[in-house]
Amino acid sequence: MAAMSAPDALVTVVGLDAAGAPPHPALASALAGAGLLVGAARHLAAVPVPADAETVVLGPLAPALRRLVDAAAAGVPAVVLASGDPGLFGIVRRLRAAGLPLRVVPAVSSVAAAFARAGLSWDGAAVVTAHGRDLRPALNACRALPLVAVLTAPGAGAAEVGAALVGWPRRLLVAEHLGTDAERVREVTPDQAAEAAWSDPHVLLSIAVPADPLLDMPTSDPVGAGAMRVDNQPAAAPAGGWALPEDRYAHRDSMITKSEVRALVVARLRPRLGRLVWDIGAGSGSVGIECASLGAAVLAVERDPGSAATIRDNAAAHAVDVRIVVGCAPAVLDGLPEPDAVFVGGGGVDVLTAVLARRPERIVLTLAALDRVAPAVGLLRAAGYTVEGSQLSAARLAALPGGSIRLAATNPVVVLTGERP
Structure with a gap:
């Protein structure tokens, strides 16, 4: 200086x-x-x-x-x-x-004033801005975290944020003209925010609403103190780490991405605050949940309603917010918000083709069948993606009678990563 x-x-x-x-x-x-x-x-x-x-x-x-x-x-x-x-x-x-x-x-600050007007504490809140920059990172912070304050701008305000949060259980508090005679604070749903007219300047608070697992609907109670991270770091890496053992998740018939594979997949997806990750064929939801624990917004796509309920339970057990979309890919992908990274854990060529049409920055696939590797690589390269791949074949320690140990092999998996230049 x-x-x-x-x-x-x-x-x-x-x-x-x-x-x-x-x-x-x-x-x-x-x-x-x-x-x-x-x-x-x-x-x-x-x-x-x-x-x-x-x-x-x-x-x-x-x-x-x-x-x-x-x-x-x-x-x-x-x-x-x-x-x-x-x-x-x-x-x-x-x-x-x-x-x-x-x-x-x-x-x-306008953020402190908005929380004060709402009568809310904000020690665990994330504060982001959409003023003079791309709106998507702010949106994805609202999708990922339970309490977010957004400094808005014309064209990147409550209407735009509300429209993008439809489908996420959120309530929005919009504070207009703070500190003036025209001050007004309104609580709305994302749908209502998208349809309303808002005066500039205004501050938006996005507050997660816990879902009722029996009704699959938001409850009327706002996020409580128990839902906030106790370490006061709303987007910090999880204290318990990631690539957790399979027994940390409920899953059916061992249909879960093994921890060794999950470690590489999550690293390749590069989750962080401000990014949106799709987890297609989510199964137990372990990949998406670990991305969410690292600050990313996550959409888990799963065709089986029973597995979707398992994902919901696993997300709650790990205290992260994952939006679950039940339906068959690729059809169910239409209308979903644009992803930054996509994990394809299930589905065939048609699913990969549909994902490529959305042009995410990164696509990660896990394939057990070798005859599916070459077609997947061909599709990625034809779409202009650079491709890296490796086979992961882990062997874990297992006990033998008499106190001896052996190595028990897990099923080998090919991990492909496509990156858009």
């Missing part, structure tokens, strides 16, 4: 309280000595602007940054007005990147 030696050339960044409280006392003294004020029109209108101070109304940020850099170099104190806490997905990052010497006076 460039050094600015003039002590009076500081840029004071002041947050105006999203909860509607009076400005911080430091604002008055900062304004009194300021030669330059920068802020949105609504912020500049909310403070007494000194008669001799130049003002720059924020639109595109680059011209304002240039003017602030010039003022600092000339020893002219400046004040930047922002909403709430300007260090939370705010202007502080860009000002620091420009080499400006900063003093930051934060106020209550």
Whole structure:
């Protein structure tokens, strides 16, 4: 960062309280000595602007940054007005990147104000933004985690988030115009959010609603404290690890991806917060559940209703949120949100063809029958994917009479990974 030696050339960044409280006392003294004020029109209108101070109304940020850099170099104190806490997905990052010497006076952030208005604690919440960036990572965080705050933007707000969350058991709290006379906080379902008109700016809270396993419907009670991670890291790696032994999952007739294979499959899928993984032919759901435990949003596709119930029980036992879609692939894949990565644990050429048509970044398959390997590789390469493959053949320690041990072989499996360039 460039050094600015003039002590009076500081840029004071002041947050105006999203909860509607009076400005911080430091604002008055900062304004009194300021030669330059920068802020949105609504912020500049909310403070007494000194008669001799130049003002720059924020639109595109680059011209304002240039003017602030010039003022600092000339020893002219400046004040930047922002909403709430300007260090939370705010202007502080860009000002620091420009080499400006900063003093930051934060106020209550819009996120904190929204949770306060809702009467909710938010120590376990994830905070994401859709402002000026791709909406999909924010959506997938809402799909994966029980409590998420989304800083929205025009075209990436409650309507768009609601439409994308249809099918996930969520309730949405939308806080509009926080701290103003027009403030309004509404609780809606994803469907209702998608159909409503919303004013900017607004903050959205996505809250998981536990499902009633008997009715397969959301209950009216919001997510409770018991559903939150006790380590206060909503997207951290699970404390108990992954590639867990098969006996950590309920499964039928050993129809489960073995832990050695699952370790490689999950590594190849690269699950993390902000990504959506499809688990097709999910069986016990072990692959999808471990992806969810690493922060990814997961859709488990399973044709057998009994297996779908097992996936639901396994997901609950591992305290992760997995959306289950019951139906036969490839037909059931139509209309599902676009995946970042897909695990094909069941299905034939028609399923792989349908997955390729969606163009995910990565596709991982496990194949026990060797005669299916070459056709799968051919389809992946024809679609422009680079392909890696390996056969996994593990042997596990097993007891023999008299205290001896032997190696018991598991069935060999071919793992194929297709990556889109």
